Amino acid sequence: MSKLIIKNLYKRYENKGKKKTQPNDFAVNNLSLECEDGEFIGILGPSGCGKTTTLRMIAGLEDITAGDIFIGDQRINDLHPKDRNIGLAFEDYALYPPLTVYDNIAFNLKAKGVPADQIKERVMEIAPLLKVEDLLDKMPISLSGGQKQRVNIARAIVRRPGLLLLDEPLSHLDGKMRQALRTEIKRLHNEIRCTTVYVTHDQLEAMSLADRIAIMNLGVLQQFGTPMEVYDDPANEFVAGFIGEPPMNLLKTTIIHHDGDYYFTFENSDLRILAPRRYYDLLSDGMQVKMGVRPTDIFVGGPDSKGTPVKVAVFEDLCSERRIGVRVGDELVMLITEDDTRYRQGEMIKLEVNGEKTHLFDLQTGNRIRPNK
Amino acid sequence: MAKIEVVNVTKRFGKFTALKNINLEIKDNEFFVLFGPAGAGKTTLLNNVAGIQIPEEGLIRFNGEIMNRIDPAHRNVAMVFENYALYPNLTVYENIASPLRSPLYKKDNATINREVHRVAELLRIDHLLERLPSQISNGQKQRVAIGRALVRDPNVFLMDEPLAHLDAKLRHYMRSELKEMQSSFNTTCIYVTHDFLEAVSLGDRIAIINEGSIIQVGTREEVYYTPCNEFVAALVGEPEINLVDGRLFVDNGKYYVETLEKGYLLPLPESSGIVRKLVDSEVTEYHIGFRPNNIKYTFEKKDGLIRGTVYSFESIGNKAVLIAKVGEKYIRMIAPNDLKVKLDQAVYVELPIHKAIFFDAQTTNFIGTSDEAAIYRLVQEQLSKGVQ
Numbered sequence: 001m002s003k004l005i006i007k008n009l010y011k012r013y014e015n016k017g018k019k020k021t022q023p024n025d026f027a028v029n030n031l032s033l034e035c036e037d038g039e040f041i042g043i044l045g046p047s048g049c050g051k052t053t054t055l056r057m058i059a060g061l062e063d064i065t066a067g068d069i070f071i072g073d074q075r076i077n078d079l080h081p082k083d084r085n086i087g088l089a090f091e092d093y094a095l096y097p098p099l100t101v102y103d104n105i106a107f108n109l110k111a112k113g114v115p116a117d118q119i120k121e122r123v124m125e126i127a128p129l130l131k132v133e134d135l136l137d138k139m140p141i142s143l144s145g146g147q148k149q150r151v152n153i154a155r156a157i158v159r160r161p162g163l164l165l166l167d168e169p170l171s172h173l174d175g176k177m178r179q180a181l182r183t184e185i186k187r188l189h190n191e192i193r194c195t196t197v198y199v200t201h202d203q204l205e206a207m208s209l210a211d212r213i214a215i216m217n218l219g220v221l222q223q224f225g226t227p228m229e230v231y232d233d234p235a236n237e238f239v240a241g242f243i244g245e246p247p248m249n250l251l252k253t254t255i256i257h258h259d260g261d262y263y264f265t266f267e268n269s270d271l272r273i274l275a276p277r278r279y280y281d282l283l284s285d286g287m288q289v290k291m292g293v294r295p296t297d298i299f300v301g302g303p304d305s306k307g308t309p310v311k312v313a314v315f316e317d318l319c320s321e322r323r324i325g326v327r328v329g330d331e332l333v334m335l336i337t338e339d340d341t342r343y344r345q346g347e348m349i350k351l352e353v354n355g356e357k358t359h360l361f362d363l364q365t366g367n368r369i370r371p372n373k
Numbered sequence: 374m375a376k377i378e379v380v381n382v383t384k385r386f387g388k389f390t391a392l393k394n395i396n397l398e399i400k401d402n403e404f405f406v407l408f409g410p411a412g413a414g415k416t417t418l419l420n421n422v423a424g425i426q427i428p429e430e431g432l433i434r435f436n437g438e439i440m441n442r443i444d445p446a447h448r449n450v451a452m453v454f455e456n457y458a459l460y461p462n463l464t465v466y467e468n469i470a471s472p473l474r475s476p477l478y479k480k481d482n483a484t485i486n487r488e489v490h491r492v493a494e495l496l497r498i499d500h501l502l503e504r505l506p507s508q509i510s511n512g513q514k515q516r517v518a519i520g521r522a523l524v525r526d527p528n529v530f531l532m533d534e535p536l537a538h539l540d541a542k543l544r545h546y547m548r549s550e551l552k553e554m555q556s557s558f559n560t561t562c563i564y565v566t567h568d569f570l571e572a573v574s575l576g577d578r579i580a581i582i583n584e585g586s587i588i589q590v591g592t593r594e595e596v597y598y599t600p601c602n603e604f605v606a607a608l609v610g611e612p613e614i615n616l617v618d619g620r621l622f623v624d625n626g627k628y629y630v631e632t633l634e635k636g637y638l639l640p641l642p643e644s645s646g647i648v649r650k651l652v653d654s655e656v657t658e659y660h661i662g663f664r665p666n667n668i669k670y671t672f673e674k675k676d677g678l679i680r681g682t683v684y685s686f687e688s689i690g691n692k693a694v695l696i697a698k699v700g701e702k703y704i705r706m707i708a709p710n711d712l713k714v715k716l717d718q719a720v721y722v723e724l725p726i727h728k729a730i731f732f733d734a735q736t737t738n739f740i741g742t743s744d745e746a747a748i749y750r751l752v753q754e755q756l757s758k759g760v761q
Contacts (some may be wrong), residue, residue, distance in 0.1 A: 325552075
């Protein structure tokens with residue numbers, strides 16, 4: 001088990017023969033991260049954000065353009081991948097087809113020349129953790145996708161690596177199996193407490209598994225924090241829109257000043273939201289910003305509500321929860337209702353927004369506008 | 374607009390039977406969802422309605438007229454493809470107009486203009502008519518693709534997993550958009566999906582298909598509250614329904630189910646009629662289904678609750694899934710996403726016996742539900758249908 005430190009990491013791929021289309025062609029751009037010993041870190045972002053490239057540089061499968069990576073106290077930039085003491089599992093299971101599950105898990109230990117009785121001990125120790133103890137005599141071809149991935153992860157951790165790297169291990173699996181294995185990975189980490197870096201594009205996986213999440217976009221780290229930090233306190237518009245399902249509603253708003261108070265107003269909409277007092281120092285009449293509010297912070301008011309009357313554009317009954325969509329200008333704004341009431345499309349409701357829970361973002365940069373403390 | 378009937382349809386590919394004696398009646402103007410896991414036969418059924426494939430046995434009827442020997446072009450069906458397949462070099466206007474310009478329809482320019490504007494207004498894309506597909510958003514592209522299908526007033530509108538290729542975020546958004554547009558379709562729709570949320574959000578009725586057979590046809594409420602067997606119960610709902618073993622226990626004229634642990638008895642609610650159903654069924658061994666969102670829990674010891682340990686706690690966005698291990702059984706339940714909880718700590722679980730669904734442990738078939746609110750809702754639904 002070791003600490004992982006990434007310092008000012010850059011990766012630039014040579015653009016052979018192709019014309020350069022992007023002014024900034026760093027796949028990973030000045031990434032710095034520190035993962036504590038035993039911590040579970042998720043690297044989250046859309047495709048092309050540099051998350052897998054980062055993982056591959058840690059593993060030694062990719063050259064480092066600039067910057068340093070330390071595992072424990074050791075700088076590993078120039079270390080051969082096999083000497084980095086890393087366990088790896090990718091989306092593709094890549095099991096050895098002619099070998100049994102047992103031999104697949106034992107393979108790396110055998111290659112290292114570990115005595116047979118020790119190998120057996122270690123395989124038998126790991127197999128129950130991943131619930132593959134009944135599969136040890138089977139061939140990979142007879143396993144389901146979920147079972148194959150369990151074997152693959154068992155193979156990665158049987159060597160007792162200092163660092164476990166997982167790259168989208170659940171992406172190939174269907175919904176139910178994915179949920180089940182997600183739970184198992186979490187249990188496994190709780191059991192072995194191996195420092196783990198987990199790469200995914202699925203915010204649910206990152207939120208549910210990781211102690212802390214590094215959110216990346218276009219090669220740049222956007223925010224690094226616990227799941228609740230990135231959910232409640234997003235650093236910028238990108239993070240706000242990426243975390244949460246349904247995502248945060250993000251709307252362009254014009255601030256108006258009226259009777260000593262500030263309000264958020266929206267183009268082609270009657271909706272008006274009282275701005276939280278803590279923002280007053282920063283606001284001015286006519287100012288334009290992006291306002292974000294989570295679907296759980298918008299409510300349908302009762303008959304006496306002072307909320308804005310709006311038409312239900314969409315009502316979705318998803319059995320265990322219900323969602324209402326309303327049009328604010330051109331944007332579809334979603335809210336989640338807890339109660340059992342069913343609404344009809346076109347029905348008028350009174351919309352109440354918890355202004356205190358709104359976030360503001362700079363229209364140009366997307367950066368969070370934070371009130372002065 | 375048409376009523377679609379599928380009568381005793383069997384479709385084979387060599388030795389493999391993809392559809393086994395399918396019977397369906399899809400009402401005029403209905404939004405009908407075919408829902409099932411991969412390989413269930415959903416797309417094959419859709420292709421048979423479209424005329425892309427011809428069944429070996431059985432009939433496809435549109436408004437009573439047999440379609441088996443009519444080629445796809447003359448069935449007047451419209452399909453929306455997964456990738457929208459818009460012509461990139463044509464404006465939104467020309468994309469929507471394209472079916473009307475085809476040799477089959479050949480409408481005059483005035484008619485085309487009127488129809489394109491009618492559809493564009495319905496779908497709220499009338500301000501985009503001069504744009505190229507590359508200049509509009511994904512949501513707008515979907516609208517254009519649907520506009521192109523609607524412009525020629527098809528008998529039936531067929532959609533085969535139109536959202537499946539999108540990433541999770543966009544898929545949810547587009548589903549809501551599709552739901553918003555639904556009322557303007559004004560034609561019969563058949564929609565294929567493997568996504569439970571799409572099925573329940575969009576479908577007026579849902580047919581659940583598995584291995585080439587129809588398992589259940591019903592409204593969202595019917596398949597969710599009264600699933601005809603455990604397969605349907607597990608397919609409809611996320612996180613998956615909890616199924617625990619239970620058996621009938623009678624003491625002093627009072628009815629209980631014993632479940633999870635020997636001697637752990639839950640009194641059956643008298644008023645819901647479930648006692649009658651269970652006794653009449655003559656089955657005494659059950660699988661009892663509890664939806665995760667109905668289960669309550671506490672971390673303090675409380676009488677009548679069953680003790681377990683926290684097996685996992687996972688945030689799924691606005692809420693979280695808490696899994697308790699009770700004996701050898703894992704119980705999934707919904708918890709707030711900011712709950713502070715340690716793995717393996719004690720948790721006390723309350724199974725909501727007044728919201729339970731009972732299945733025959735042997736056959737896995739539905740016996741009854743103790744959920745009075747659900748029964749009431751279903752009766753209301755039946756009544757409102759009768760009024761129509």
